[in-house]
Amino acid sequence: MGFFDFFKNMFKKQTCAFCGGECGVMTRTKIKGDEYICSKCDDLCSQHIRKGRFTKDELSAHMEYMKRSDRVFKEVIGGFDKGECIPHPNNRQTFQFFDEHGMFIIRESSRDRNENYPVELFRYDQLAGYEPYFEDRAPSEEGKPREFVEGGIKLTFIGGRDIPNDIRKGAMAHPYITETVKVCMAKTDREREDHLKYVDNIIAHFDYIFGVHDAEKGLFQFGMSKEEKRNLQGNVAMVNTFIDAVKIAKSGQTELTPEQQAEFDKNKALMNDAATGGLAKYTRAADDAWNKIQ
Numbered sequence: 001m002g003f004f005d006f007f008k009n010m011f012k013k014q015t016c017a018f019c020g021g022e023c024g025v026m027t028r029t030k031i032k033g034d035e036y037i038c039s040k041c042d043d044l045c046s047q048h049i050r051k052g053r054f055t056k057d058e059l060s061a062h063m064e065y066m067k068r069s070d071r072v073f074k075e076v077i078g079g080f081d082k083g084e085c086i087p088h089p090n091n092r093q094t095f096q097f098f099d100e101h102g103m104f105i106i107r108e109s110s111r112d113r114n115e116n117y118p119v120e121l122f123r124y125d126q127l128a129g130y131e132p133y134f135e136d137r138a139p140s141e142e143g144k145p146r147e148f149v150e151g152g153i154k155l156t157f158i159g160g161r162d163i164p165n166d167i168r169k170g171a172m173a174h175p176y177i178t179e180t181v182k183v184c185m186a187k188t189d190r191e192r193e194d195h196l197k198y199v200d201n202i203i204a205h206f207d208y209i210f211g212v213h214d215a216e217k218g219l220f221q222f223g224m225s226k227e228e229k230r231n232l233q234g235n236v237a238m239v240n241t242f243i244d245a246v247k248i249a250k251s252g253q254t255e256l257t258p259e260q261q262a263e264f265d266k267n268k269a270l271m272n273d274a275a276t277g278g279l280a281k282y283t284r285a286a287d288d289a290w291n292k293i294q
């Protein structure tokens, strides 16, 4: 392709593969299969995926997924007023945790109240890792301290590129996100002061979800740790299930009564919790919420 053809092509208006609208060079992204998505349709997708990796059909399915996520957030979870937000939502980017639904969102003050952006829910059981990040650079003047660039929390999702092979029990792959997601909590020196405190609180919350400290007992705390309790409950549930199974087999029953079924489901859940370090509880909660919207 010659020089002028190249420029002619570059500045040629293209048609968005989704809405059919014209999109200029500054407001479009190329997707797989030599097609384009305009910035308006791009807003209907996750901000954390590279559109160029997907075909038109895959992105159409993704937009449906995002629509469903937005409805689960508004109609099942109950929107921004629910859950726990760390730090305050006026900040640059924040986490809002919905533990009882096994999910969280990343808030961005500039996008929150705009109805055009669907809210993207993340499941705890899709998370492969979370860690603080901090970037600085060489000072502009010699002898000065290094300059702060930004800091926050880096998330990796299961199914992503750089995740370890030993995936936790009970974890699920994220259907779309493969890149690391950076949640920026500070970009200025003023914000930097509070940044460490926020990061600590958020890491502590994820540690709580993933049972990082479950095997520890407080110095003056008597009795069982959270992990011991969970394992004991799991064992009791397993024994109960076997006892029930034997009884049912002996009685010649061919189907479970609703009470027996409920008891079996409860015990199965307790066994799962023990086997997955407590994560199965969040998987069930997220499944429940997600399945309420079709």
Ligand SMILES: [Zn+2]
Pocket (backbone or CB within 6 Å): 016, 017, 018, 019, 020, 021, 037, 038, 039, 040, 041, 042
């Ligand atoms: Zn479009």
